[in-house]
Amino acid sequence: MKRKYVGLVAVAALALPLAACSSSSNAGGTDSSGNTVVNWSVWAGSEAETAAWKHVADLVHEKDPKITVKLQTAAWPDYWTKLPTQLAGSGAPCIAGLQMARVQQFANYFKTLDSSTLGTAKIATSDFDPSIIKALQSKGEQKAIPYDLGPYMVFYNKDAFKAAGLAAPQNGWTVDEFLTDAKKLTTGGKYGFAASNQIDALNQWGPTIGGDQAATAGGKLNLTSAGQVKTMKWYAGLVSTEKVAAPLATDSSDGTQFLGGNAAMYVTGPWDMINAKTQAKFDVGVVTLPAGDNGVTTAVGGSGFGITNKCSNIPAAEKALSVITGPEALGYLGEQGRAFPARTAEQSTWYKSAVDGAQSTLEAALKNGVPYRSTPTWTQVGLSYSQGAISVINGDGSAKSFLDGVESSSGQ
Structure with a gap:
């Protein structure tokens, strides 16, 4: 999750453009070594986060030398404002990050991960926390495989x-x-x-x-x-x-x-x-x-990765997805502190590397936490809120009038 689900400091030098590929190259193109290229888009807010995602991307090539995952990152707010245009156009990545709060908004752009797909990728949903597995579904269909979950x-x-x-x-x-x-x-x-x-x-x-x-x-x-x-x-x-x-x-x-x-x-x-x-x-x-x-x-929120409908090489994407949501990848993300792993068997990796007292706090917060709620137009609502909230928070304006205006302008 960031967003944040919340990213921290944006690093422009490491944030590759989300729309850096065409539909012919998002999965199925080849690199100079003749390897199949799978483009993968995810948010990152610091050098450390980007390095962690790069390590996970490289794991795919280690497991299958014929596949190269090309990482594309953007800061948290930029990722969500650019994603609708990207997924609707010719520059969609093959695999993209999807937060539970935005599943309903983007569900139609992602392939349904049915039993056949999951079987081919050797992904067992029973290995993951059931709450975040369900949260990444739309109308009962699995749209992404989670990598993390966690309370504020x-x-x-x-x-x-x-x-x-x-x-x-x-x-x-x-x-x-x-x-x-x-x-x-x-x-x-x-x-x-x-x-x-x-x-x-x-x-x-x-x-x-x-x-x-x-x-x-x-x-x-x-x-x-x-x-x-x-x-x-x-x-x-x-x-x-x-x-x-x-x-x-x-x-x-x-x-x-x-x-x-x-x-x-x-x-x-x-x-x-x-x-x-x-x-x-x-x-x-x-x-x-x-x-x-x-x-x-x-x-309590969480995020995962799904295969987009524009992906031109589904078998390669399935292999890549199985690795980036696999035990080794999620264990590594837990050790780095980038994720409280959605795989239950790997959750102890975050506890071992986090600051003193983190385990008891996270467990207490999870015990009383409630699922993060959102709407199908959450990105647009969030943008409208953020643009007007500064003056209200600073004491210039009524909270009630502001919230009434945001809800009214949303059309809901």
Whole structure:
């Protein structure tokens, strides 16, 4: 999942263009060595993430020297804005990343992975967490094979807590405790929390603050509910009223404020452990989201990879898919901190490489977590939300009027 499911720092030099191939070369073309080329598109937000995906791509060639996987990456928000045009045109990749929140939107562009396809690829869905397997289905048809899943958690700067004379937060802490700590951590031009203008924030905090998410279980927008209005008012108040988070000036979908040491807490998922380990110059801890009126709960997401309908060499794609979602690949991603593996047998690899206390936090968050909810037009809704949320979060505008406007303009 990023997105983030949330990527962190965008690395332009390593983000290859998504539309870098034609329909004749997305799978079935050959490289200079005569190997079949399979183009694979996925999001990446840092050098470490890109290197991890490159390693997984190279595993395919190791397993089958006749196949070369060409990796194409883009930063999280760019990936989703470009993907619709790419999949509808001649530049579709053969294999593409698909997040559970966007399955319904893109389902028609992906091949159904039926029993015959899975059998040929030697992929057994029983080897994966059943919740994320189901989440990557559309109308009962499997559209992608998962590589990860995970709940949102609070990543925090242990050094900052110690310097402020604060005890480390414990799983099950409350919103009041969170605010008390955030206020003490806000000093000397640094803040206690890093806020975001992304709609993900409503699904991160909505279950514990307002008791719902930005979408219903049936896939309808839910922005005008009393719970969502309550959640956004509270969230915006962290910036405009409590002043424990910096005012937003531009897009804030990444964790640069946290990783740079300018904000002591940040909400993200297990997929960002790789960036915390490679970029933070301080000790990182993780804890559950604080409990609001509805207890300790948050959304749980996940992502996977599917074969696009434009793929011209299905057998090669099936072989590649079996490797990039296989035990070795997911075990490696777990070790790197890029994924809490969707394969249940490999999940311990993330625990072994993550920061101290991460296992108990993730398990606690999973226990009370609820599935991440979205709509068939989630990308468009998210873009509309992010464009207008900055001013509201900064205190210039009504949360209710803003949410009413986003939902009204969506046509749902």
